Amino acid sequence: MAKYCLVVLWLCFSAYALGESKNLPTIHVYHDSDYSTHKASAVAIKMGFLTALSEVDKQVQGFEIKLLSKDHRGNSNRSFLHFKRFLKDPSALFVLGGLHSPPYIKYRAFINKNEIPLLVPWAAGGPITRYDQGENWVYRLSVDDTKAGPKLVEFATARSCKKPHLFLERTPWGKSNYKSIGKAMNNEQPDVIWFDWGMKASSAKIHIREMLAKDSDCLLFVGNSIEGKQLISAMADYPNDQRLPIISHWGITGGDFFSKAKVDLASGIDLHFIQSCFSFQHRPMSDYAKKVWQRAKTLFPDEFAERDFLFAPTGFIHGYDLGKVSLAAMAQIKLTGDMERDRIAFKESLENLTTPVSGLIKTYKKPFSKWSSNDPDAHEALGLKDLCMAYFQSNGSTKVLVDNS
Structure with a gap:
């Protein structure tokens, strides 16, 4: 009887805890990407980012982090609409970018003037991270032209x-x-x-x-x-x-x-x-890479059903590493739920990470710093030696x- 009561109590507590997790306040990350004509890149970035989030159960400081997939279909104007919607979302903290450079070059001034943190895991256009007309809100962990x-x-x-x-x-x-x-x-x-x-x-x-x-x-x-x-x-x-x-x-x-x-x-x-x-095809694979790889295969079994490798693998790799960097930046600040305030704190934290961040490509020791025309690579996490x-x-x-x- 005592055992039965304990089981019932445990089930009730589990249900309560599950209900509580579902009711957590949310942080929205907008994934502005081409899920239509270049789907492989968008899916790979999403998988990498979600794999990083899964390491903290998609939660930080009592907030649940939700990645919202936004398909711009390779159209800069549709991407622009995503940024406008982002500004109207009281739960939106930052935008995770996609493959195409033109949207982020064309609307670079809008992104920066409206203080939208944009983290870029693919688009390589040189001007994207080099805004010189005020505060620079765009950060890249990717190839830079x-x-x-x-x-x-x-x-x-x-x-x-x-x-x-x-x-x-x-x-x-x-x-x-x-x-x-x-x-x-x-x-x-x-x-x-x-x-x-x-x-x-x-x-x-x-x-x-x-x-x-x-x-x-x-x-x-x-x-x-x-x-x-x-x-x-x-x-x-x-x-x-x-x-x-x-x-x-x-x-x-x-x-x-x-x-x-x-x-x-x-x-x-x-x-x-x-x-x-970095490549998952390198042998021997490090213990760290093995753990990430196995976690990804567990999270996304359908993607590995017919092959033991990824299409657009760098999308996954960069998405994962940016996920780790963004989590480290969030961990350094006190999230309030006031996203305009939290975006400013998040930006400051990205530029002043105090603890090295382990990633697949490398360990990131202060990957970003305050941008100026005298330091044009301040918002570039990767350098020539990483290519x-x-x-x-x-x-x-x-x-x-x-x-x-």
């Missing part, structure tokens, strides 16, 4: 490419890469062909012919997965001895690029792309190269 350009040129040089030809999307992201790549090449006006979103393989084939006519010996590509697939298809139509090695920004990894391009890639296309240096080149293995997993070899 001011470093990506030099890395792409460095790899091209290591591969004996003496006359690279740039193939860039006609967006603010493409233009920021044109500047950084040109600077790295000591050439303010390198050979370039611009393309628009929705480019077809037939157009790409004509552009490749133009590059060959100029005796280009490699192609530096800045674009996303949709146009990247068209480029690969076009290159595969050329004889092997005419194909140009493709050295790409990492935008191609954000969608279903590999599944659509794998047949052409298997024909011998020489493709490498930039990534941050590597990579390629797709035959099963679609990503092999990260160390020292370009």
Whole structure:
């Protein structure tokens, strides 16, 4: 009888506790990302961030943290609407960004003037984190174009490419890469062909012919997965001895690029792309990485049902590490529930983390500081030494190269 009573009491307490957790005040994190045309990147970022949150049971200081998925479908204006809605949400603390740079470049002034903390795990456009007209509220843990350009040129040089030809999307992201790549090449006006979103393989084939006519010996590509697939298809139509090695920004990894391009890639296309240096494919895997990997597989069994690797893995990696950094920043402040006040405290905390934060890429020792024109990388958690080149293995997993070899 006594045992029975204890069981009943335990069940009642559990139900009460569960009810209490459901009634916790909430902190909303808006995930502004492309869940439509580049779904792989959005899902990977979400998985990484939620894996980090799961380590604290999605709770901090009596608040439940909820990630709200907001699909902008690659449209800057729709992204802008998400930021407007964020400002009307009394529970919104910060925005977690997505793959596309144009929304955050186009509406950078609005984001900063309205004091919206934006944490960027993917978009690489150089200007995103370098707002010089007041307080800077944008922080990035990702590839930064001011470093990506030099890395792409460095790899091209290591591969004996003496006359690279740039193939860039006609967006603010493409233009920021044109500047950084040109600077790295000591050439303010390198050979370039611009393309628009929705480019077809037939157009790409004509552009490749133009590059060959100029005796280009490699192609530096800045674009996303949709146009990247068209480029690969076009290159595969050329004889092997005419194909140009493709050295790409990492935008191609954000969608279903590999599944659509794998047949052409298997024909011998020489493709490498930039990534941050951590990979779950590295062996031996550290104990820390093993724990994160197992936690992710437990949380998202459907994502691993048919394979033991992730598509768009850096989305997961950066999302996880940003999750850890944001949790550390929240832990340093007293959350009040007054989000305008808490956002200011959160920003100050991000710039003044006192305890190192363990992540997958590295241990972050004060990853951010107060931004100024004299310290343009103050809101960049990763540096040039954190960037590597990579390629797709035959099963679609990503092999990260160390020292370009």
